[in-house]
Amino acid sequence: MEHSQQKPPARRRHSEVGVVVSAKMQKTVVVAVERLIRHELYRKTLRRTSTFSAHDEKGAKEGDTVRIVETRPLSKTKRWRVEEILTKATVAPAVAGGK
Numbered sequence: 001m002e003h004s005q006q007k008p009p010a011r012r013r014h015s016e017v018g019v020v021v022s023a024k025m026q027k028t029v030v031v032a033v034e035r036l037i038r039h040e041l042y043r044k045t046l047r048r049t050s051t052f053s054a055h056d057e058k059g060a061k062e063g064d065t066v067r068i069v070e071t072r073p074l075s076k077t078k079r080w081r082v083e084e085i086l087t088k089a090t091v092a093p094a095v096a097g098g099k
Contacts, residue, residue: 018068019031023061029056029082030051031053052079064086066086067084
């Protein structure tokens, strides 16, 4: 009897969609993900924001909307990676002025 070595079925990774709020590090972006929750007593809908550090090989910039997926721990804070850039940030014209 030969024991066949089969891989277990691949688990579907958890993914989130959010906006890049910081892209100052090398190959790392901070992504803000919003979710809506209902207050238990008052039943009001509240907006909650979570921030995740994500590994970025795609070159996302601040303001871009991205999809991030769970991955193995890459560093002390990075457990996500940028899967795709959904929309690019619209660049606002710089305001001329100052001193």
